[in-house]
Amino acid sequence: MAGKGEPTWRDTKEGDDEVMEGTESEEETESEAEDEIMEENEGEEKDEGPKRVYMPGVEPLNEGEELVMDQDAYVVYHQAQTGSPCLSFDVIPDNLGDNRADYPLTLFLCAGTQADSSQANRILVMKMHNLHRTSKEKTSESDSESSESEEEDEEERKPQLELAMVPHYGGINRIRVSTLMDTPVAAVWSEKGQVEIYDLQKQLAAVSDPQTLAVFLKEEQDKIKPVFSFSGHMTEGFAMDWSPKIAGRLITGDCNKNIHLWNPKEGGSWHVDQRPFTAHTKSVEDLQWSPTEATVFASCSVDASIRIWDIRAAPNKACMLTASQAHESDVNVIGWNQHEPFIVSGGDDGVLKIWDLRQFQKGESVARFKQHTAPITSVEWHPTDNGVFAASGADDQITQWDLAVEKDQDQEAETEDPTLQAIPPQLLFVHQGEKDIKELHWHPQCPGVVISTALSGFNVFRTISV
Secondary structure (H helix, E strand, O other): OOEOOOOEEEOOOOOOOOOOOOOOOHHHHHOHHHHHHHHHHHHHHHHOOOOOOOOOOOOOOOOOOOOOOOHHHEEEEEEEEOOOOEEEEEEOOOOOOOOOOOOOEEEEEEEEEOOOOHHHOEEEEEEEEEEOOOOOOOOOOOHHHHHHHHHHHHHHOOOEEEEEEEEOOOOEEEEEEEEEOOEEEEEEEEOOOOEEEEEOHHHHHHHHOHHHHHHHHHHHHHHOOOOEEEOOOOOOEEEEEEOOOOOOOEEEEEOOOOEEEEEEEOOOEEEEOOOOEOOOOOOEEEEEEOOOOOOEEEEEEOOOOEEEEEOOOOHHHOEEEEEOOOOOOOEEEEEEOOOOOEEEEEEOOOOEEEEEHHHHHHOOOOEEEOOOOOOEEEEEEOOOOOOEEEEEEOOOOEEEEEOOOOOOHHHHHHOOOHHHHOOOOOEEEEEOOOOOEEEEEEOOOOOOOEEEEEOOEEEEEEEOOO
């Protein structure tokens, strides 16, 4: 149920090609020159014509073709599985320092499962550590010494994962972490229609020390209960966000178009306003607090709109700005830039849009990108680079973008491949290899590191582009 489990860390090394050796016959020797001429001709034929670039979603792979990962494109890349897939997760802030780029990395995550049965679900607190760089450093040792050291290095470089799991009845739709008075807490939206708050102190202590973990497994894991719960939504939901300005302030939105405001009270409890914010006509899919204004938040909905609210007004009058047809259909996710007045949105139409809040009342985005071929499932701005964001889609892609990149007319004129000409210059990187990607987050303390969750498990990676 919980513990130091032995997760599946999948090896990302490419397999070596098999080499078959044999003795040449006399006939083979006599025809060797002829074979060489044929091979040269074949090589010349292969070199003719422009080289083509594979772009996911543009055309399918042919029979017998497969994509091979280019490890040189990643600074770090690891995969892990935790049993039941997790629809949502969040990064737990730690005291290991900010802007840390030294390897191996250590990360703390909190996730919630979507198991086959309601009673089999768990809230997971994870410590991922010993995450080394993907590329190996070159050595000047002799071959024999190098071989032995490589074997030792491979053993020492194996990534590690400690798990502390808490039983949770009902699949977890979304989970978000915050810190209250130095106490890490998680808000949990579940399919049973409740939002619950969990204290994560014991789980974090357990994954940080083997002896504490043993005690946790034996005596504490089954006793962990939420410190607060709210069932006033009357139905399940997905939208939820902690305020970055007021500790403990929370907003939650449900599939019945209602949004509720939570304010912390003394004694570790919350006051949840029973009067919902009402303006959406269909399910609220995502919520984001303003990073600069403590009373302002944004929402998006299945009704295709994005709305900006101010909680100083009465809930039925709090909607201040509306982009009523932000996407062609459902708007699934939004992200509010921490440094600029921009919101990025992603919809069922597979489109990513950038909204300038200074022009929001016009109802038109300032940028539009159609790289994904299926609904967008997650978007998030880079925590420090205000022009960079990442997005994931149901097309099994994660894309990284930089709005600061402009089109180079000279390079475009030199490019003959129509596939390359159609790529937006702002597209930095396309990450693949996962199945049914649900959510991604940049790690706020490890520059450029992205963590994602999918049906196929977790990925932790940093590309050479960011």
